[in-house]
Amino acid sequence: xxxxxxxxxxxxxxxxxxxxxxxxxxxxxxxxxxxxxxxxxxxxxxxxxxxxxxxxxxxxxxxxxxxxxxxxxxxxxxxxxxxxxxxxxxxxxxxxxxxxxxxxxxxxxxxxxxxxxxxxxxxxxxxxxxxxxxxxxxxxxxxxxxxxxxxxxxxxxxxxxxxxxxxxxxxxxxxxxxxxxxxxxxxxxxxxxxxxxxxxxxxxxxxxxxxxxxxxxxxxxxxxxxxxxxxxxxxxxxxx
Numbered sequence: 001x002x003x004x005x006x007x008x009x010x011x012x013x014x015x016x017x018x019x020x021x022x023x024x025x026x027x028x029x030x031x032x033x034x035x036x037x038x039x040x041x042x043x044x045x046x047x048x049x050x051x052x053x054x055x056x057x058x059x060x061x062x063x064x065x066x067x068x069x070x071x072x073x074x075x076x077x078x079x080x081x082x083x084x085x086x087x088x089x090x091x092x093x094x095x096x097x098x099x100x101x102x103x104x105x106x107x108x109x110x111x112x113x114x115x116x117x118x119x120x121x122x123x124x125x126x127x128x129x130x131x132x133x134x135x136x137x138x139x140x141x142x143x144x145x146x147x148x149x150x151x152x153x154x155x156x157x158x159x160x161x162x163x164x165x166x167x168x169x170x171x172x173x174x175x176x177x178x179x180x181x182x183x184x185x186x187x188x189x190x191x192x193x194x195x196x197x198x199x200x201x202x203x204x205x206x207x208x209x210x211x212x213x214x215x216x217x218x219x220x221x222x223x224x225x226x227x228x229x230x231x232x233x234x235x236x237x238x239x240x
Contacts, residue, residue, distance in 0.1 A: 008048060015162060015231045016198070020046040023158035023215075024202055027151050031204065035147060037095060040205040050194045051187045056201040056214065060085060065177040066141075068148030069186055072156070075165035076227070078219040080155060081186055082148045084212070091209045093140045145174040155215060163230050165223075192221055 008016075024044040031037045047056055064086040072078045084092070149172050156167045177183055187197075198217040203210055219227065 009232075012228060012231050015234075016046055016048065019158055019162045019198075020044055020200060022161055023155045024200065026154040026158065027202065027213075028204075030150050030154060031147070034150060035096070035143070037204070037206050040208070042202065042204045044200060044202045046198060046200045048196055048198060050196060052194065054197070054199050056199045057216075059201065059212075060180075060214065062180065063087075065180055065183055066144060066174070067177045067183055067186075068144060068152070068172045068174045070152050070169035070172045072167055072169055072217075072219065072223075074167045076159060076163075076167040076219050076223045078217070078223055079186060079189070080152050080169060080218070081183070081216045082151060083183065083214040083216065084144070088211045088213070089140070089144070091206075091211045092144075093136070095206045095209060095211075096140065096143060141174060141176075145172060148172050148174060151213075151215070155217065159217075163227050165227065165230070187216075187218070190218065190220070195221065196224055 024042070028039060028042055032039055045056065047054060049055075051057055060083065066084040066086070066089045068082040070080050072080055152169050152172060156169055159165050159167050175182060187195075195218060198219075200215040200217075202213045202215070204213070205211075
């Protein structure tokens, strides 16, 4: 299948719209309920495109990324990747500070004066860049890994709900990707020269800070075609 020549029917487009609503709606609830983020508003888009022709991926820019990746296993095979730009990761750190602050303080039994001296720099001096504090950075990497595991699981559930494909994912790997080489390698690890991806861009406004999160679902060619066949055989999508 040539990515440049693909033409989706209205029925197929409706199915991907449903998938977007289910996946991002559950993601919004998870970020609010599990991670304590008070999300003021959100916006999401999905496209079926190759990496070269993706408008969503073009907005990543060329800077450093934070990547959470998993292999898709079961009825749908391929990969699923969550991406954050460095600026979004740092914004997430800013809004997560109060939560991690409470976790840090509640983990010790010493008196308040001792606690104050034990605080990392980002707690004692809010003007410092939190990314320069290795302890806080490690906490944020752990948070991102946990968040990625939850969100990836929610998207695989949305795949099952919409396409009845019993799909699960491998243990996520979380890493810093300063020059986007790791992400490029993930995109290029396909049996076709220009594979298609389901590319979701989410923007959340949290404490007046815009935070973007990309999800790139890359099924194998066989899995993608199987998904299209399922859509075409389901009369329910025609009534959307």
